[in-house]
Amino acid sequence: RSIYKELEASGLVASQPGKGRNVWNCMGYVLAATNAEAIALHDCDIVTYDRSLLARLMYPVANPQFNYEFCKGFYARIAGGKLNGRVCRLLVSPLIAALKRAFGDNEYLQYMDSFRYALAGEFSFRRDVLNDIRIPSDWGLEIGVLSEMHRNYSNNRICQVDIADVYDHKHQSMSAGDDSGGLSKMSIDISKALFRKLATQGTTFSTESFRTLKATYFRTALDYVDAYHNEAIINGLNFDIHEEEKAVELFAENIMKAGEIYLERPMETPFIPSWNRVRSAVPDVLPRLAAAVKQDMQKYGG
Template structure:
């Protein structure tokens, strides 16, 4: 097992592997692309109000020069998300239409895994579909390290995340759950400013080599698995500036936190770092306003936090059509 006292390693990594989107121009990256193909995957559920503008910006500024493919994975939307994305120029696939012969789940990680399977780019860039004031600096920033340094395998974004009057009040699950747990069990990852960021990119062979947790545990699972399999120096992060998006309710963040904790404990067991006789329970009890059977104005709500994982896509190649979107 590695020495847990890795503060000097983290400091060296921060200097070596942290950058900002302004470090590269589009022309710089086009020159560095040299035949590498790039797919942008946007997972979206009920994002009619924002997804069209995101797609249109990438289409107008980057497609044909830096980006070869824009894919929106429609994750059971009940609004016109698919129509808005298609009208703006994206190829749209329904989440459950990819690998229809496999079990289908609901969750962000499910949409991301299906997005990788349904695209062809040598590099895959992930962008959330709920961003306001989106700029293509997000895409160029994430591509910078991957196109200019072949030793970089995976890049996470970070940014200022306002919440109300607080300039950096967003990222509550990161600060209250993910960061303390990573510092305890994988301190090598302590240098990531936003380990749960939804904007990141990776080389296809890398993304196809790791499992995808089907829910919000997907990002922390990626970092842990890639650290273990590729080493810290294969990972990088880029300052993307500012991120404005739709914030979730406190109860939704509680469910997200539970999924992240389930994923982290699963990886602890997988890598032999923490073995427990009794696995953590997967049922989360929460309360919302309402009238219960006892007459108390709190209704008990139970959520199953079980976090299934899809296998690495590379493992499905024998006997499977890897990018079946029928």
């Protein structure tokens, strides 16, 4: 905690707790430990977990004959006789399509659209990736990581792999009316992450453009709902059109909220500093971090 407080005082950590900050802490420890060349992260609430998932996820970056620096996992989101993965199906995919229509297609949007499941929490990378990657501290983590890999590496160093025949995890509520949690907050954070990345590439946003984007997204997402309905019927799955369209309505509203936050806070720092920057400011941080973790493990019997 003393190390963390020192970094916090220097503005080198995220001010708010979140998934991204937890991952950032783990990245720092991996760099400090020096005994791993390939690293994988996966969600901790997987109820269908099998060790083969980790093997499939790690293999592309652990095999020395391959040149991949990063691997993204994907899987079918079907469980309990219905389609899952609402945020990816009903927000990310139609939002990317809407961004193409509203602002024009570009290489980054094509790249993001190429991932089978962009919000999968499972990804792996080689150790050197950790040094200069900048990630969001919130639910925009998955989009942020993909965006950083696009910025730092060519596409032929990036791959995706099917890691599970069956996948299910603990589901979050929509949290309609509460932007501080659940899928509602997630949708806002993800939208902000996409807007910020596009802004770094020269896309100009305004209140009017966000209104246009919302309208384009809403119509596109409803078309996606129709397609998913047909897919569910073909595969004998349950499908609640009413709940799906309620989710689309919430996500459309949250796209506007994300846009308003983006416009109102132009100086907001979206990323946690890279570990290269942290080491530049505090040169001995990694050995101190490794020693602190070792002491904690001895103290608490880990």
